[in-house]
Amino acid sequence: MNRNVLFLSTVLALVGAFGLTACGGDxxxxxxxxxxxxxxxxxxxxxxxxxxxxxxxxGEAIYGRICVACHAADGRGNGGMTGADxxxxxxxxxxxxxxxxxxxxxxxxxxxTPMPAQGGVLSEEEMRDVLSYIRREFGGTTE
Numbered sequence: 001m002n003r004n005v006l007f008l009s010t011v012l013a014l015v016g017a018f019g020l021t022a023c024g025g026d027x028x029x030x031x032x033x034x035x036x037x038x039x040x041x042x043x044x045x046x047x048x049x050x051x052x053x054x055x056x057x058x059g060e061a062i063y064g065r066i067c068v069a070c071h072a073a074d075g076r077g078n079g080g081m082t083g084a085d086x087x088x089x090x091x092x093x094x095x096x097x098x099x100x101x102x103x104x105x106x107x108x109x110x111x112x113t114p115m116p117a118q119g120g121v122l123s124e125e126e127m128r129d130v131l132s133y134i135r136r137e138f139g140g141t142t143e
Contacts, residue, residue: 048096052132054125059133062126066118067134075138082113086138093139100131 063071070083077083086092093100104127107117118127 048094050094050097050135052135053097053101054128054130054132056129056132056136058126059129059131060137062122062130063133066121067130070113070115075134083115086134090139093135097128097131100134101127104131 064073067083071077071086072083075086076088077085079085080088084092103115104122105117105119105124108115122130
């Protein structure tokens with residue numbers, strides 16, 4: 001029986017370690033678009049594209065399959081411990097679609113828990129869909 005307990009403990013520890021490694025945290029700005037750059041309408045500031053770039057209904061299933069383990073169902077990332085907090089950090093979703101799609105596609109290697117790249121896992125359409133779901137559910141959209 002001790003062997004079974006030891007084996008189960010080892011498996012659970014490895015699964016937990018893998019889960020934390022696969023989750024993203026503390027994303028940094030990876031794009032070059034900033035407010036005040038480019039041509040804006042009348043105000044001299046560039047508008048940041050935060051529209052829904054895909055189908056949020058399709059993105060919901062992708063979020064549940066790929067993202068929820070780290071970012072949690074409520075988008076809070078377990079207080080930012082296992083993944084970026086989309087709700088508590090209002091600046092997170094104020095980034096442009098291109099900046100966020102780059103983070104999804106290429107991953108984020110800053111912070112204590114890096115987010116793995118999803119470019120080899122998800123198609124471009126799926127990445128746009130999941131971003132649309134995140135924006136719709138957790139804010140950060142102009143629509």
